[in-house]
Amino acid sequence: MRRFKEFLIEKIILLNGFACILFVILIFFFLAKDGLTLFKTVSPWHFLFGTLWNPLAEPPQVGILPLFLGSLIVTLGATVISVPLGMACAIFIGEIAPRWIRELLKAGVELLAAIPSIVIGFIGMTMLGPIVKNLFHLPTGLTALTGSLALAFMAIPTIVSIMEDAISSVPRSYKEGSLALGATHWQTIHRVIIPAASSGIVAAVMLGIGRVIGETMAVMMLTGNASVLPKTILEPVRTMTATIAAEMGETVRGSEHYFALFALGLVLFVITFFINLAADAALHQKQK
Amino acid sequence: MSKIDIQNLDLFYGPFQALINVNLAIEEKMITALIGPSGCGKSTLLRCLNRMNDLIDGVKITGKVLIDGENIYENGTDLVMLRKKVGMVFQRPNPFPLSIFDNIAYGPRTHGNMNQAELEDIVEKSLRHVELWDILKDKLDYSALNLSLEQQQRLCIARLVAVTPDVMLMDEPCSALDPVATSKIEELMAELKKHYTILIVTHNMQQAARVSDRTGFMLLGKLMEYGETRQVFTTPKEIKTEEYITGRYG
Incomplete structure (x- = not known):
């Protein structure tokens, strides 16, 4: 009886595990079927x-280049802003801050x-939008x-928490070894700790980008949704997610419009898939 | 004058007193061994000499440690210069996850701007010093983490040699190594003694007897006995020392 119970539980867990993969495959096929x-x-x-x-229009025009570039420009912009900020924050939390500040910051993040x-969307709309408008004198x-x-x-939260993990898991002996050679704290951080944590840092950036590229609500509210080829970052753009x-x-x-939206979803899926793959590869690189 | 003069040193981890009024004078270009059962404070004492204990929260230290006549616990002591002068080899080999070359070049690079030719020269000299050059000269770009433990420990010593210290602190440098590797590192230490003042912490009494010129025996935070190694091991003055080296406890 006990053995049967064991058997049953084992199989149920196995089934659950496979279910996750099954759902991903089903979603992919559904997307691919209609998209293709x-x-x-x-x-x-x-x-x-x-x-x-x-x-x-008649006939429908379904070129996604403006939408792709819209996503790209917004994602690049967000990456350029969030990576240095997140990295500095992670280094501060992981290496510099005294314990009580560290706990406070982690909770905050x-x-x-x-x-x-x-919520970020409407705060952005009411606060950030007017600031950007006045600062750059835009229409x-x-x-x-x-x-x-x-x-x-x-x-930033994604980037900070994964990077902070990577930085904290650098063996203490590296830090001690560097300090014992007379390196300063900062030299130790940028010559030993960051290189040692590099795979986790790359993964954090990748997952941060993945988070940004798939985001819909806030961008739909904040980017103006004009499906034109963007020339500068100060123009309205429309992203792939917002379009869908x-x-x-x-x-x-x-x-045709319906299928075009599915195809757009397929493109997004492929992009995020490869970003996650890259992040995963970076995380596991260390173990070679 | 002694190279290092420790005077009335007390150390507290919070409420716990780990070192109790330690007085010890260490001679230049000799190997001084610190022995004693685990938790007796020998590693803590060692880490007082390059102020590595500063990294731990809640440590309080009183007393003086004079190195070449200067108290390193004076306000305004330059920790960078101190640690350049007083280097440390750790219990487990801790090469950085960088190439062999970059490991050795790490210290020189942090301490000044050197051109590539100077760095290559230092790397070669340092590796020769620990007898690794012939084995590794074609593998300088390889990761240091792929070396054997003994080679890693030698590399860590070479990394230290590259910053030209005066004093080398060795915290159980052979505890992760097998007996053959241990005896090789011991041979190396005898060679290093010509250039450096060496302090070694070890729980291996045979090792202390083999390599050191002076031995200090510590127990529960106190330095119980200190003298010439031969004397400490053959005619100890303290009954506790005798009991420890004859294996009565430990």
Whole structure:
């Protein structure tokens, strides 16, 4: 009886494990099935590199280049802002801060992660937008930069907590060895601790980017949603995620527009998949 | 004058007193061994000499440690210069996760701007000093973590040699090594003695007897006995020392 129970529990756990993989595969196939249908009528080249997104025109224009570049510019902006900030914060928490400040900061960073993106979105809309507008004398404050700033805030908790883990798990003996050779604390941090934690640091950046590129709500509220080819970071752009969110509800099922949105989702899936893969590879690189 | 003169040294970890009124004079270019059962404070004493205990929260130290006549616990002591002069070899070999070359070049690079040729020269000399050059000269770009433990420990000593210290502190440098590697490191120490004042902490009494010129025996934070190694091991003055070296406890 006991053995049977053991057997049963083992199999249930196994089943649960496989279920996770199954869901991912099912989602992928569902996306691929509808997404790839688009290419019966539109060539992949026109889809990927077409510069006009106007799926309601006749015939529909479904070039995603402006949306892809929109996502890219917002993501790059957010990365440029969040990585140095997050890295400095992680180094401070992991290496420099006295214990009570460390605990306080860690709790603060976790709290930052708990803020719903919609809240960041409306704070960005009411506070950040006007600031950006007045600072750069723009006709509108809803630009790629505004989105980048808000997304940077959302990426920072991910970046800080993973980097801080990586920095804290550097063996104490490295630090002692360096200090005992007469290196200063800062020399020790940047010549020994950061190189030793580099794989975790790269993974943190990757996961931060992954978080940013998939974010929808805040960018939809903050970037102005104009599907034009962006020239500077101070113009309204529209990201891939925002496009799907905004248009999915209004599209006719089975239309070219509908399939185009699925294909867009497929592109997003592939991008985040490779980013996660890169992060994973970076994390496991150390163990070779 | 002694190279290192420790006077009335007390050390507290919070409420616990780990070193009790230690007085010890260490002679230049000799190997001084500190022995005693675990927890007696011998590593703590060693780490007082390059102020590594400063890294631990809640440590309080009173007394003086004079190195070449200067009290290193004076306000305004330059820790960088102190640690350049008083180097340390750790219990477990701790090469940095960098290449062999970068490990040796680490100290010289942190202490001044040197060109590549000077660095290469220092790396070669340091590796020759620990008899690793012939084995590793073609592998300088390899990660130091791939070396055997003995080679890693030699590398750590070479890394120290590269910053030209006066004093080497060795905290159980052979405890992670097998007997063959241990005897090789001991041979190296006899060679290093010509250039450096060496302090070694060891729980291995045979090792202390083999390599050292002076031996200090510590118990519960106190330095019980200190003298010539031969005298300490053959005719100890204290009954506790005799009991320890004859294996009555430890």
